[in-house]
Amino acid sequence: MATLASKKNDKKSQTSTSKSSQTMNSKTSQDGSSKTSQDGTKSSQDGTSKSSQEGFTKASQDGSSKMGSSSSSSNSNGAGKSKSGKQQKTLENLLEDGLKDIYSAEKQLMEALPKMAKAAGSEELQDAFEEHLQQTKRHIERLDKVFARLEMEATEEEECEAMKGLITEAEKVIEEYAPSSVKDSALIICAQKVEHYEIASYGSICELADVLGHGAIVNLLDRTLQEEGDTDHKLSALAQQINDEAFEESQQNSESGRGGYQMSNMSNYEEADFG
Numbered sequence: 001m002a003t004l005a006s007k008k009n010d011k012k013s014q015t016s017t018s019k020s021s022q023t024m025n026s027k028t029s030q031d032g033s034s035k036t037s038q039d040g041t042k043s044s045q046d047g048t049s050k051s052s053q054e055g056f057t058k059a060s061q062d063g064s065s066k067m068g069s070s071s072s073s074s075n076s077n078g079a080g081k082s083k084s085g086k087q088q089k090t091l092e093n094l095l096e097d098g099l100k101d102i103y104s105a106e107k108q109l110m111e112a113l114p115k116m117a118k119a120a121g122s123e124e125l126q127d128a129f130e131e132h133l134q135q136t137k138r139h140i141e142r143l144d145k146v147f148a149r150l151e152m153e154a155t156e157e158e159e160c161e162a163m164k165g166l167i168t169e170a171e172k173v174i175e176e177y178a179p180s181s182v183k184d185s186a187l188i189i190c191a192q193k194v195e196h197y198e199i200a201s202y203g204s205i206c207e208l209a210d211v212l213g214h215g216a217i218v219n220l221l222d223r224t225l226q227e228e229g230d231t232d233h234k235l236s237a238l239a240q241q242i243n244d245e246a247f248e249e250s251q252q253n254s255e256s257g258r259g260g261y262q263m264s265n266m267s268n269y270e271e272a273d274f275g
């Protein structure tokens with residue numbers, strides 16, 4: 001397996017479009033706008049600001065440990081313990097941890113998407129969830145290839161807590177909301193939170209892989225990153241349509257005395273000074 005030094009030499013020749021989520025994050029914070037929640041990937045594509053991950057580049061220059069070791073065994077590969085007893089992790093360890101995290105996340109999502117599709121009332125939303133299920137299976141296959149390339153064992157032993165929480169939120173919506181356009185709107189919100197977690201994860205992983213000279217892995221996972229972005233855009237378009245339907249539905253419920261959205265309350269908000 002190539003050492004870090006040789007990987008760094010190869011790095012320049014390996015193209016990358018992976019500035020994505022890291023760039024997105026810094027750009028978003030500079031704008032202070034809410035573009036990212038509905039349009040995250042688009043903002044990443046035109047980003048020119050440098051990633052905060054650059055700060056890691058210097059740190060990685062000391063590292064000589066090989067990829068392919070688990071975090072727990074990394075001591076034998078140069079990731080020793082500091083005086084505090086904590087592991088002295090390298091960028092390679094960080095990449096490995098990130099890959100295992102997103103692998104667990106994808107596996108959990110693969111289980112959740114059929115339930116979300118079943119709960120959706122809109123046929124288009126059902127199709128979107130089912131299509132993303134097929135994509136998710138491909139994403140897992142790509143990660144399997146990445147693990148094989150890095151001579152790492154693909155494992156789910158460390159569960160992604162973030163995805164677990166996001167799926168719990170979706171399950172709450174499935175259980176608590178009666179079938180309606182509002183429920184579909186809520187499911188889209190859950191799904192977009194998932195997408196944004198995946199975009200952030202793959203963006204970070206691609207950035208780390210790029211710094212470490214794993215160009216082939218960047219190219220492979222950048223395809224996944226693009227697909228996550230495409231899914232997010234599709235959900236945004238669906239949200240516009242379904243939110244309108246949910247609004248009309250709520251108004252009708254209100255008019256028929258079923259406790260829907262109260263327009264009288266809206267007039268109060270319109271008069272309020274939010275400045």
Ligand SMILES: [Fe+2]
Pocket residue numbers: 106135136139198224228
């Ligand atoms: Fe995915």
